[in-house]
Amino acid sequence: MDATGVDVVIVGAGVAGLTTARALARTGFSVAVLEARERVGGRTLSQSLGGEVVDLGGQWVGPAQRHVLRLADELGLKRFPQYHHGTKVLDVRGALRTYRGQVPSLPLLSLLDLQRVIWKLDGLAKRVPRERPDAAPRAAEWDALTLEEWKQRHVPTWGARAALDIAARAIFAAEPSEVSFLHFLFYVHSNHGLMPLTTIEGGAQAERFTGGAQTLSLRLASELGTRVHLSTPVRAVLQDGDGVTVSTEDGRTWRARYAVVAVPPALAERLDFGATLPAGRRRAHADIPMGSVIKVVATYERAFWREAGFSGEAVSDTGPVRLCFDDCGADGHHPALVGFFLGETARAWTGRPPAERQRAALESFARFFGPQALKPTAVADLDWPAEPWSKGCYVGLPRPGVLSTIGDALRAPFGRVHWAGTETAIEGCGYIDGAVESGERAATELSARLATPGGLPVGGRAVSG
Structure with a gap:
C-alpha cells in the first residue's frame, strides 16, 4: 500500500494540533493533521442556539494568557468582556447568600x-517549578496528598473549606479528593495564582470570543486547507530508524519524518505505539483521567437576572449546577445563562436524557435567580464525559502519586514522536492558552530536528509503504 509522505503528521485537530501545524507550515515544512471527529476544535465547540452562537466547550480567555491572545490577534479574532456587574449568589450549606x-x-x-489560605497556597505554588513539578522540594510529600487531605489539615473554618471546595470543582471539574496537591500547586503556578483562576475581572474568565471560541480552530484550519483530514481516527503511530508510519482505522497510512500526538493522555492510551513507551509516558496515559463536566446553556427573551441586579454568577455546593455565569452576547444581546455540572455531579448525570439534564439545570438557575429561569426560549447541553473523542473536560488530571514520578514524560519526545496539548503546557495549563503554548513548543522542537539533513521524502509525494 502507498502512503502519503510529509514531514510531520499531527494527531488531533484541536487548538494544540492546529497551532503546531500552522507554525510548521509557515516555516515551509509539509504537514498532515488527522482528526477523529467530523470537526476541528477539540474541547471547544461553538454552535447556534436561538439564532446566535454559544460555546458548549472552552470559551474564556484572560489578560495573562499571552499565547492565545497573540494568536487570536494574528487571526483577526475579536473579543468582548465577560459580564460581571451586580450581585453574585453563593449557595452553601443549603442557604442562598448574595454579595x-x-x-x-x-x-x-x-x-x-480564606485570605490566609489563598496567600499560603500562592506561596507554596511558587515553590513548584512549572517545567518540572517533580523537582519541587516537597514533591513526593505533596503528591501523596489530595487537596481534600491538605484542606482537612490546614483549613479550620467551614466557610473557607466550602470556598476551597467550590473553587476546586470550578477549576478542575473534579472533587478535591481527586486532585493531587502537587498538581494543584503546579496548576496555580502555571496560571499566575489562585485568584486569576477564579475571577472574571483580570482573571482567566475576563473575555470571550465574538463568534465563539471554536472560531480560533476554524481560522487555523482554514489556513491549513487540505492538510486537515476530518473523520480520520488514528489507530497506530509506529516508528523506525527512518521515520514514522501513522495508520488510521479506515486503513489509510501516512509516512512522515516525525509525528506529534496532540490529544489528552487519556486518549493517547488508545493508540498503538509499537515499541515500549517509556515508563513515565505509560503511567501518564493510564493515570491522567479527564475531569468531568456537563455544560448547559439556556437562552431567554430578556436578561431578567440583570434587570433584578444580578451579575449572573452563582456558585453552589449542592444541586446539579455548581457554577453559573451570564452568557449573553456582546452588549447584552441574546440573553443567556450557562451552567456547569462538575465532578461527581457530572458523573451522576452523564448518559441521562438531555431533556432531564436540561430541566435540572433550569431548576438550579431558578433557585439562583427566580422562576423566570424555568421559561427559556432554547436550551442546549453537552455531556463531555460521554464524548468518545474527549472522555471528559476540561483537562487531564494526574492522580495522586503520578506527577512526582513521571518526570518530564508529558513533554519529552519518544523517539520521533512529540507531544502537544494543554496537559503538556508549562504556562496556561488546562486552558486554550496552554494548548497554544504547547503547539508552539512542539513546532519549535520539530523545526530544529527537521533542519537536520536526511530523512524521508517531503512535499506530499507518495512513497512506498
Missing part, C-alpha cells in the same frame, strides 16, 4: 481564614 465584588458572603472568621 458584590470578589469577597464572598461568609462569616468574618471564615473570610480571614
